[in-house]
Amino acid sequence: MIKRGKLQLFSLVLIFFTCELSFFIRVTDANLSRTVDPESNNFLKLPKSNGSPIKIGHFNDGGTSLSMGITVVDNIAYVADYYQGLEILNVSDPSDPVEIGQFFDGGWAADVKVKNDIAFVADYDSGLEIVNVSNLESLNKIGSFYDSTNGGYCNSVVISQEIAFIADKYDGLEIVNISNLASPHKLGQFIKGDVVGLDINGDLAFLADREYGLVIVNISILSNPTEVSIFSDGGHPMDVRVIGNYAYVVDYDQGLEIIDISSIQNPIKISVYNNMGYGHPYGLGVKNDLIFIADGDDGLDIVNVLDPWNIEPIASYDTNGRSYDVEIVENLAFVVDGSNGVEIFDISPIYLNDTDTSTTTETSTTTETSTTTETSTTTETSTTTETSTTTDTSTTTDTSTTTDTFTTTDTSSQDLILNDLSWLPYPIIGGIVVVIMGSIFYLKNKGNAIQTRKTGELSEYTDLLDQQFDDWDAKVDQKEGKKLR
Template sequence: MVRSVLKLIIILIFSVSGLLGGAKIALNKIGAFGGIYNDIQSNGDIIYAATANGLEIFDVKNPSKAKLMGSFYTQGYTKAVIVKNNIAYLAADKEGLLVINLADKRNPFLIGKYDTDGIATSIFMRKNIIYLADGDKGLKIIDVSNPSIPKLLGKFNTKGRADGVAVKGKYAYVADFSNGVEILDISNPSSIKKVGNFMNTEGAKYRAPITEEEKNVGAKSIVIDGNLAYVADYYTGLQILDISNPAHPVMIGNYPKTKAFKLVKKGDYVLIADNDTGLKIVNVSNPYSPRLVGEYNTAIGYSSGGGGNAVAVKGNYAYLANNGSGTILDISNISHPRLVAAYNSCGKAWNVTIKGNKAYIADFNYGLEIVDISNAAKPKLLGSYKLDGEAYSVAIDGDYAYVAAYDGGLKILNVKNPYAPKLVSSIKPAGSAMGVAVKDGFAFVASHSFGLQVINVKNPYAPYVVAGLRGNNGKMYAEAIKIVGNFAYIAGFYDGLHIVDISNPVRPFVVATLDTPGSAFGVDVKNGYAYVADYGQGLQIVDVSNPAAPKLKGNYNTNGYAYGVSVEGKYAYVADYHMGVKMVDISNPSKPFLRGKYKTNSLSINTAVKGNHIFVANSFSGLQVLENSVSAFVMRLYKNILTRTPQQAGLDFWVSQLVDKGKTATWVARGFFVSKEFKSLNLSDEEFVKRAYTTLLGRAPDKGGLDYWVGQLKSGKLNRDQVFYLFSFSKEFAGICKKYGIKNYDQNDIKAYESLKK
């Protein structure tokens, strides 16, 4: 039986071998925290939020204490969500329609998808049919009667950008942004026909004077009630249309004073997610004369979440999706909405620092967030503190966090209790605080056009400025700072790299400046080299072995705007702004080259590295966690075979074998199984087979399988080497290798197996 199975395996080997080869390392998104909340839906005591990173599920049985239950991460933005029968349907931007099983809300998982050709933005569902607003590609009608296999029934390419959709009878009403409202006959989904259109080309009918912006059309979403359609138009506010004749819709009412994104209707009221201020509540009992009766501004105050993107209603509560938070409001008094709770996650992540199992996020909008990353795939908020300045950077020293808060200066917080960080002091040195590093009781602040500011923080409750340095010419820019030994390395914007002697903190002085070709925004220093994120000129590598005489050693054009950089081992991880993250091999500083990349769904500002995980401060998408796939594969071998974590030298060796030497996963895994360390464990045949299952098949053995393979070993029909190869040639191991982007085996591995039979 084994021989016949092997013959089949060999046929498959020769047909697929090499498909997964190559020297690039895959960076995979495995987790995220925070980001924009794009949509929200209420379903009983559960709230479902479509975010910049996927789906978040909250228990709101007690609205004042909303609890995050579970999450599902997408590769890009998730624009909208609708839930039916424990299944979530996501409009997932470039990924199209995703279908998620919610039977276990703590562990939702993908069961189906339909990859549209547009930007999936909004969803309407009737029975088992999904009506999907697909951006520039118009309307898609998809049958999900079998959720695992969504089936396209029809499509219609509208003239504008389909941002929203609602259905009544045989008509679909598409909020087509610049094209207004498109009305389509969908009675035959395979042959959709346009029957009407409404475009308010005169701007807000009842507002004067009309600005140039207000002359624009921006239909974002639509809700239908009877013969009336309520349209959220970004430029002209709430429009109320009479659609009793779908071929000739007529606007009968307009409330213009809102940047309307999405809306819901509750009785005589329309609740509008206002993208500028939060929530507007409009009385529409007389549709000819809608009037504002209540509002809540989420863009100000401690619980500020920016403007509103979507709103849902359950009973006396309104749930608002904001830019980085979810806001729960009591609307029992419709004229005076009252804040019940706000779930602030991360609105605009600008920087991240790792210490132990915690990530400290400098959130441009919200201040400081402390996140548990003990499980990197599921970052969890521990605590946060809202600051009065834009948080650009954070440094951790002992029990204190030091936040560079731009015009708010330097903020010092006690973070000994990560669940309740406390502000202990604040100081405003000259300039605008952009970066910060702490050493020996002094905080060194990169203060933009005012250079370096040195603050004594030996008593964190009473900081004071002891020195300021504006360079040898009296003018020095400072965007970011890294301290190594007695030197501070400063990313100096137009000036390039400054190297400052801080051996006497009260008398710092510039020992050298190297003018880089671009604009230096970020810097890291390792092993005698400074790595400068040089904006439009990519990554610059500077030899600083002699700090007084820095020399440009090499550079790599990232093709984006290099904003931040962190170095771990032989790789520099560059935050390349709109181009995502670039993993640059710096083993030869004179000849750096691209080893891997990941296109994030927002602006990548800074990175931090821990092990094989890269934490990205990704602005509007919050914190994203990437995994170095090859390192992760090798660490998996250490864990499953040797039951330990690797030393850096060992990890680097095996990664190099896979990446630089072109070795296969089978070759590397065999190296572990035949190692002296593994053999010294003296495992029984049963324990050997169990580890082979776990490592090479990714699962525990069933009793029948375990008995069979142990029997083969005990009878002498197979030895352990042969069992290893048969497992490594399996479909299961091929699937594992595909996940990590590694070639599983080649002809040399087959020959090695064949030699064992001689």
């Protein structure tokens, strides 16, 4: 019985250490995010973030302000304020944004894009307005486009070269030639349901249609856009961004949906994220492997989409208003927050080792020239690095603009394990549980063995007494027999 107890204890300890090893591996792997090498499209492991965005600035001019859309160019933020038109802010000091210009002609500004000192304002029922912003002290409208085929409302706009693609709600997708800014004219139109957001990728337009879902349109012939396919799950898409083989759709009812568009004729939803709060997402921004969701009353949500099949929430910030859109510029997130104006966040804490590439790297190939290049160096694993300063080495890029470089260190996972000891209490607790359970098993089996031994001794003593009584009875019977004779 003692041997069987020891065997049970040994088996329990063996199972524990097997589980602990598995748990340790899982925890270590969980603290290593996966990213995609842009060259090979393979998943690579990188330390992931545990940080949160930090609010550093805020602008609100009060009154009837309702910030809906935003574009930031060269430290100037162009804000589409629904009731106050186009507002222009100097955000060179993000902690203290200052209004430096405004254009308002009575429309309802819902979105804005800026190209070459020209602002294209989606002005809802006033159509697309074109404003010269080269002189901030004298903003003037130089052109406009409006089409009321079905009572359209210009809700969103994307500018590509000399073409404006407009999400015009009930007038669908409007394709407008803007080569002559003073006299833009329509090239083509695709009418479906209620188009409120869009993105352009090559010869395809991806429409967020609140009635039909994600509608994919072939725009290779601008005068004759044609439907390619539709993805619908009964929700109400508000906006969309396309990156590679995936369309990231924010749906008013369902949250963030990732649609696999590798087969453009058959888009398939592969994952969805919904924080189950009170908000409804309206817009989104993208930076590397992170999606920033303007989640209405729930503020700003940030998720990791390194693995598109497994969306991972990273951080969130509950703003004081209703978030409609977000613009990501380097390490800053600009959130248009409805009646709360514009909120500015530092998102650098979200990234680990974002700018540290000074340690020795392990590479499979390196650049063969020390001349200035605009591409990232090739390495086995990738750590996103963004820099606005000039570097001059033979294996890095020399640039004054933001670039993505991909490097890795041999000790990234080791440093992460040593620095992040959040896993440590679990094996300690597990060890204590094993000791307690082992002690119980051991004492129980030892007690059983002692009880069995005592039972055996008592049985032998009882048998001995029974034998003695039998002998005594035999002797008594013998004596009684003699007396009867």
